[in-house]
Amino acid sequence: MEHYNITLTTEDRRILNSYCTVATGMAEFWGENCEIIIHNLERLDASVMMIVNGYHSGRQAGAPISELTLSFLNQMLADPTLRHINYFAKNKRGETFKAFTSAILGENNRIIGLFCINFYLNISLLSFMQSFFPQSHSDHENISETFVENTEELMLDALENAKKTVYANPTITSSNKNKEIIYLLAQKGIFNLKDSVVTIANHLGISKNTVYMHLRNQNKS
Template identity: 45%
Template sequence: MFTETDFRILDSYKSVLDGLAAYLGDGYEIVLHSLHDLDHSVIKIINGHYTGRREGFPITDLALSMLAKIEERPDTNCITYFNRNQKGEPLKSATIVIRNHSRMAIGLLCINFYMNTSMFQFLQNMTPPAAQTPDSPVEESYVENVDELIVQAVTEASQKVQNDSAISNANKNKEIVSILYQRGIFNLKDAVVKVAGLMGISKNTVYMHVRNLNHG
């Protein structure tokens, strides 16, 4: 449960975003997420024109995935990686976990550097080494609501499982739920019910698979 102190901690990071943006320049999208409400997690964003996002937008599937990876390693609060957005543009990104005094994760600070930024624009702000173009299949989905995110995640997971001949028909639903679980989809509000409807199975079946994964 979030406390007033937690909200104050997150609010204090808004000025950090302003400072980072002033220092790094226009080639960076910087996002502050609150984990209090994943449906409207974006509480501050700078250079949101890159993705069309603004305050009140939901968390992304990649941000959830990176949080899960960080939480698997208690000594780690940050992960950096190369990826591409839906337009195929190369990015260098960082996800930083914001914790409260009890070490509970309460927010994420996400930084995306657009590596297609012109050198002229880049050098207007700083003079670092030349950017390298990454080659990564990782994509992040920018959506306007959580329902769209869930639909896209189920569609992608279903296609992956259906195209894998090594997975028996009896285990396909289980594998789809497992992929969604690994991507953090079930952290979203009413995700079990929505996933069940999209898959054409009962919510009890989805709950069963999720419980097994929790205890696995």
């Protein structure tokens, strides 16, 4: 590949920018040994548009694409079925890392960027495991998540949790319990699901119009 010239559209730039939040979140999840890079291929001589934990490779935003990453791009351009590559490599300090490079596709299915993850292995197993356990008591330790097989099960599970919360609160009068339950479900986004109003109404023994009324009143408050 002698050169790769592309001009990004507004939509292409929106797509690339949408990966920035993903990069930050993934780096926080995996910890400080995870370096994440987003390449904008409009300028290969300054392709790094974002890098998290770049101290591992000594790079920052505005750095050029590496020779190895450029060769991967060449392979992806030659083979439309190849859109990601996993491999092991070393940085200039001789530190080994496991790496992942994936194509970012823009309009007309063009490769407009690359999403790269480098996880450095020069970390003890103890340190790695500690990053996956809470370091202090916080509200996050009390978060639970239930995985369901369909949306109706999701609605009913949320309904049961809301009912437990409301029924355990002695300051909520009997006449207001359904209203508070609906408010809690709305805060969790349950009513964004298809047929949620009918499902919740049926299980609370009220009409769907009553559910809509409570939702309207909540939006006014």
